[in-house]
Amino acid sequence: MTLARTWSVGLAGVSGAVVEVEVDMSAGVPGVVLVGLPDAVVRQSVDRVRAAVVNTGASWPMRRITIGLSPASMPKQGSGFDLALAAAVLAAAGTLPADSIDGLVLLGELGLDGTVRAVRGALPAVLAAARAGHGTVVVPAGNAEEAALVDGVDVLAARTLGDLVGHLSGRTRLAAHRRGPLPPPAPAPDLGDVVGQAAGRRAVEVAAAGGHHLFLTGPPGAGKTMLAERLPGLLPVLDERAALEVTAIHSVAGTLPPGAPLLSRPPFEAPHHTATMAALVGGGSGAIRPGALCRAHRGVLFLDEAPEFPRATLDTLRQPLERGQVTISRAAGSATFPCRAQLVLAANPCPCAGAAGDAACTCSPLERRRYQSRLSGPLLDRIDLRVELPPVTRAAWMGAGAAPEPTAAVAARVAAARAAAAARLAGTGPALNSQVPGRLLRERWPVPRPALALAERALDRGLLSVRGLDRVLRVSWTLADLAGRTVPDGDDVAEALGMRLQRVAA
Ligand SMILES: [Zn+2]
Numbered sequence: 001m002t003l004a005r006t007w008s009v010g011l012a013g014v015s016g017a018v019v020e021v022e023v024d025m026s027a028g029v030p031g032v033v034l035v036g037l038p039d040a041v042v043r044q045s046v047d048r049v050r051a052a053v054v055n056t057g058a059s060w061p062m063r064r065i066t067i068g069l070s071p072a073s074m075p076k077q078g079s080g081f082d083l084a085l086a087a088a089v090l091a092a093a094g095t096l097p098a099d100s101i102d103g104l105v106l107l108g109e110l111g112l113d114g115t116v117r118a119v120r121g122a123l124p125a126v127l128a129a130a131r132a133g134h135g136t137v138v139v140p141a142g143n144a145e146e147a148a149l150v151d152g153v154d155v156l157a158a159r160t161l162g163d164l165v166g167h168l169s170g171r172t173r174l175a176a177h178r179r180g181p182l183p184p185p186a187p188a189p190d191l192g193d194v195v196g197q198a199a200g201r202r203a204v205e206v207a208a209a210g211g212h213h214l215f216l217t218g219p220p221g222a223g224k225t226m227l228a229e230r231l232p233g234l235l236p237v238l239d240e241r242a243a244l245e246v247t248a249i250h251s252v253a254g255t256l257p258p259g260a261p262l263l264s265r266p267p268f269e270a271p272h273h274t275a276t277m278a279a280l281v282g283g284g285s286g287a288i289r290p291g292a293l294c295r296a297h298r299g300v301l302f303l304d305e306a307p308e309f310p311r312a313t314l315d316t317l318r319q320p321l322e323r324g325q326v327t328i329s330r331a332a333g334s335a336t337f338p339c340r341a342q343l344v345l346a347a348n349p350c351p352c353a354g355a356a357g358d359a360a361c362t363c364s365p366l367e368r369r370r371y372q373s374r375l376s377g378p379l380l381d382r383i384d385l386r387v388e389l390p391p392v393t394r395a396a397w398m399g400a401g402a403a404p405e406p407t408a409a410v411a412a413r414v415a416a417a418r419a420a421a422a423a424r425l426a427g428t429g430p431a432l433n434s435q436v437p438g439r440l441l442r443e444r445w446p447v448p449r450p451a452l453a454l455a456e457r458a459l460d461r462g463l464l465s466v467r468g469l470d471r472v473l474r475v476s477w478t479l480a481d482l483a484g485r486t487v488p489d490g491d492d493v494a495e496a497l498g499m500r501l502q503r504v505a506a
Contacts, residue, residue, distance in 0.1 A: 003023070003024050008081045012074075012075075012333060013336045019076065021088050022070070023068075035072070036068050036072040036076065037069070042081055058165065075333040080125065083164065109140070114160050183260060186265070194223055195404065207385055212475060213383040217346070218391070225270075225302075231344060237264055242298055246298050249295060253290045270303075271303070275313075279292065301343050320339050350371055428440065453490065476492045476495075
């Protein structure tokens, strides 16, 4: 046999496509030719594969070897093709029976000593193999738990190339990897830990119920970060499809926590304001990696000290947040990632951010204004909820008043409100109030005129734009859903208006 073929998977973003790996051997000057748009890492693959084959005890054929990766038009990135290349070369050389690899999908990077190393993106790769109708995939042992999340595929875990050669030549067997019971989701931080801050607690509850973006301002220590961290816990646990989608993104990003192959809780990402654009949105050299924005898909993207982020960076977030996906282009190709994340911005009232509060602040009014204007209007305009947190009082710290409500109680109200919204919106596309187009909202679910009196006055006085009014209406519906009302009343509109017009103290 001088021709052999097997399969692997190429990834663009989180979507995978099965790649056919063909190896042909012919007489001539010994050497290897690789065709089919491989990137630099794939080209180096030949050297790794050769070393791994030799160190496994097999001999490297001294022939002219042509390796074809197809479809040729699709760019091939990363080191995940190593294992398929090695198997195909050995089959073409007659070391392995060619039919042993014909239907197989192989993923994995090879170390020079023949160990099979885990790769990024194993989950979306195995999903792609299953969709293409392949029944068996061989993955690195380090990716086995993740790969076994995919139904309808036998997952064989290989630790070394020697394991694989033994299995394919029928001498030993790789056991199919069965997924263990999924561990319960790790406990999330509880809202019961947040002392005082009635307005802040209300804001995260409303944000969770309607999927609204949120802007928190307040002095350091007021609990902005604590509140933001507790928002994912108020969101419903991800269903299986959503969990697989989120896990696939983290698989490509290389951020799957060990021992928790399926991410079933909405993620929380909090990039620092010094993060590069690539870290925030996505990019990197070689294979394109999703940034914090994409890793926050179906969860929360928290930007603390938001005015410290470069304005251009914040502006970059606007469109992806609106569309729910982002496309990142590099010389090697482009990749699209979903990024339907809820944005939480936090800011101190001024650049000095005196922890003691306004009394210790040394900033001039001009400095304060300049600091606040660093947040771009267009991004801020898309935020429905703006809440100012007062400093936590000593009485609250000392435990005056009732114990704060825990996450479980608030999450139950959020779930009921979401169910009410979903029932009302059924058949129109969106399932959350924050996603309803303004026109549809006004035409299909008009709020009674008397309830709108306050909002109309704000509009007349120029305190509210027409787009702003739509946002007030969306929040009003969320407040009504939380209260169990079938339509917002004047109080709901007034509260929504208060959460919209709240400005950073000047
Ligand atoms: Zn200050």
